[in-house]
Structures are given as structure tokens and as C-alpha cells.
Amino acid sequence: MSRIIDRGLEEQAALLAKMGELTFETLETSIYGYLEGRNVKTQVREMSDVLVAMADKVEDQTFELIARFQPVASDLRTIKSYMKIGNDFARYGRYALDITSIAEQLGGLTQCEAWIQQYLSLMSQKVLFMVKVSVDSLRRHDVTLAKTITAPEREVDRMYLEFLNKLISDASASSKCVASGLLVTRYFERIADHAVYVCESIIYVVTGEKANLG
Amino acid sequence: MTETQQKPIQPDPQAKMQSINLDVWFGQKQVLKSINLSVKPNTVTAIIGPSGCGKSTFIRTLNRMHELVPNAKLNGQVLLDGEDIYAKNVDPVMIRRRVGMVFQKPNPFPTMSIYDNVAAGLKLTGAKKGEDLDDIVKKSLIQASLWEEVKDDLKKPGTSISGGQQQRLCIARAVALRPEVILMDEPCSALDPIATAKIEKLVIELKQNYTVIIVTHNMQQASRVSDFTAFMYLGDLVEYGRTKDIFESPKSKLTEQYITGEFS
Ligand SMILES: Nc1ncnc2c1ncn2[C@@H]1O[C@H](COP(=O)(O)OP(=O)(O)OP(=O)(O)O)[C@@H](O)[C@H]1O
Ligand SMILES: [Mg+2]
16 A cells, blocks of 8 residues: 555656756766857856755755654655755756856866866766766665765776876966866866765665765 | 734635534544635645644534534534535535445445445435436446456445455445545555555546545645645644645644654
8 A cells, every 4th residue: 555655755766856956967968068169158057056946845845744744664764865965966956156266266167278178077977977877876776776876986986086196286377277277177077976975875875784885 | 822813814715625623622632623624626735743733523514423422522614516514504424425424444334235325425415317327336346446357246245345345335325426525534544555555546637526625644645646746733723734845845843843753
């Protein structure tokens, strides 16, 4: 027999699935805009605002479900985790917006040295992949997939540090490109962390185990 | 509640039922004090409050069952689709048909079969022309989520099934008359948690076709099944609003104390 609370849980899951899609689209728009030197700030701001509003709605629903149904065990874990994931998704949106601000203030990446462009392009692929893994694990409640997030996360961390070292040693890079690359790789690294948090939440929902995937 | 009395309450065109400045006395004792409450169609409204606050009295005024109590006096109005059910030309039997009631203890007629229990009200008040009794009985049992469990035992006595099933049988009996509003006075208080969960689910399903008003002692039940909640205390309607708001951020300190269990 399905329970009264199930309808609320399904509604939340559907809302988060939508957020997941929008989150990926927002980051894609922002990152390609940055790499290809297009100004996408207005568009990304709108998308990010929608994500924040959706996260607020998830939080509202969470409170209602707690107040009305006194959830326990897996229900309680699900509700708590959904709220957390909603906030992680909203953070993705904010970082996407931050990246467009960098593009606006410091100019596009197209005037920078080729190796910087290559580096950022490669790192962005890894980050988008991680976001996709986090969104898909959530949609399918897939623990096995969630656990695969560790390897790309380590890779992004490693690339971030490697990039820092290269910037320090390469005196020829223009200061604008240094600032831009530094900030954006830092955001990439943060986005990757949130992808890990989402995957950890999925494992917690499904198994009750507090995994550490970072 | 003198403030609300000073400002005349208008009929709410969106309400299925509405009480306006409703006072009730038993002898000298006033047990409902100027209750103003407006219930939207196809919603579930829960009435909560400590024992003796007037919950049962209130819902009994909504289908004129209250006036069957000797010594009872009533002032104010109760509107059903905007019409005062206490107006002179209104037939109380018709009102009780439009506004059905399910009681605390399942009370199927002991000498009647399951089938006859559902059909009883219809036989009394007369089914409409061209209506097939078998069909209505079946539909009512389906609506009460009981059909699958009793379809092969329709000739067995109504009292031969479990308490939870008996309560759903009483709901089927109420539904058979195709009321517009269903009143329930603590319909689960004699049931175990599983039978209770079934009734709760049923209550939510019923609102597609009916307007449901349910009295319950169980706050969790109110929070689970209702769209709107009314909190009563000592004959006053203290707070009324969306269930989400009442249970998340009640406006009145008294409501807060009651629902958090801080009541002394
Ligand atoms: N027939 C009656 N004669 C006199 N007083 C009555 C009668 N019925 C109820 N009362 C009184 O009216 C007040 C409200 O009673 P009511 O039954 O409406 O309360 P309730 O909120 O339904 O309580 P409970 O939760 O215990 O069912 C109580 O003080 C009760 O003692
Ligand atoms: Mg009562």
C-alpha cells in the first residue's frame, strides 16, 4: 500500500530531478560562454535565480513533510538529504554565475595563452562530467554510480594544484589571464566538491551509511 | 470574541459550508462561542482541540443533528452553498442527506447484511428513479476502499467483519446517499494503526468527490490528512488556516502550546 507521505516524497524527487537538469544546463551555458568568449551573464543569472527559487521550494516542502508526517528512518534520511541536495544544486548555479562575472570583468579566455585555454577546457569537461554523475545518481538513486565520483574528484583536485604551480612558474602569462584562470579553476574545484556532496547524500538516502567520497 | 461580533461576517461565496457567529448552549452553559469558519469544497478540514472544547458539538450543528439534543439552543447561521440550513422552510432530513456523518465507533446495523447496510439509507430515503441499487452499493463500497475485501461476502452480517472494515462500511453507507459533505467524528479512535492508515488514505481520496470535515484527537492524523485545520479551545475557535501553516508556524501561542504538547 502506498502511503500518504509518498506523494510528497515523489513531488520532491520530481522537483529535484528538474533542478538537476537545469543545473547542468546552467553550468554548460556558463562554462562554454567563458571558454568561447561569449557574454551569457543575463541568461545564466536568470537560470541561477530559478535554481535558488527551486531550492527554496524544496526546503519549504521539507518543512511541511516534517511537520505533517513526522518521518522516520529512510523517510527522514530522504527528506533531509533532498533539502541538502537542493542547496548543492543552487550552489552549482551560483558558481555558474560567478564564472560569467569573471568573464565579464577580465575578458574572455580567447585572448589567453593556448596552454591556459587547453587546461581550462580539459578541467571543465571533467567538472561537467562530475555534475552529470551527481545528477544521474540522484535521479536513479544509484549508489554504484555515486561511488564513481571519487576518481574524477581527485583528478580535478590534482589539476587545480598543477595549474596553480604552472601559473606561478610561467611568468609570461598576462595578469588578467592569471587572475581569470585562478578564480575559475577555484570555482571548478568547488563545483566538484558539491558533486561529491550530492553523491554522498544519495548513498546516505539509500543505505543510511555516511560515506566519505572526497 | 467581541471584535468579530462588531464587524459583520459576510457569506463567503467560495465556501461549501460556513458558520457565522455560531453560538451553542446546553441549558445555561455556552459551549460554542461565536464560531466563524468557512470550509472550501473538495478539501479536508480537521478540527482539533482538547476534550470538551466543543468539536463534536460543532460538527453536529453542521447537519442539524445537534437540535436532536434536548435542552440545546443555537444562535447564528450555518450556510450550505450559501443557504442557511436553519432557515424555516428547510427540511432537516434533506440536510442530513446532503451532509452525512460517520461516527467514532463503527456502528453497522447488526441485523443487516453488508449489502443491506450500504443500501439501508437509500431504501429509507428512496433511491432515485432508474437507479440500480446493486450498482450504487458496489460503487459505494469501491469508494470506501472495501469492495475488494467483501465482494464475495455481501450477504454476511455487517458485524462479521473487522472493526476497521466496519468503519469503512459505515463510510460506504454514508457515501451511498451521495452527500456533498461528510462529517467524521474521531473515525479512527477505535482502530489499530493499520486500519487507521487505511481510513486516513480513504479520507484523502474522498475529497475528490466530497467535502470532508473530520474531528480528531490525534494531531498527527490532522496534520497528515487535512488541508485546513481548526484549533478549538473552551468553545472558541482559536486558530484556523492551512494545515501546513498551523503545524509549521501557528499564530496563536495557545495553538503552539497545544500542538507541541506543552499544554498544562
Ligand atoms: N448533551 C449535552 N448536555 C449538556 N452538555 C453537553 C452535552 N453534550 C456536550 N456537552 C458539553 O459541551 C461541551 C462540549 O462537548 P463536545 O462533546 O462538543 O466536546 P468535544 O470537543 O467533542 O470533546 P471530546 O474530545 O471529549 O469528544 C462539553 O463541556 C460537554 O460537557
Ligand atoms: Mg467529541
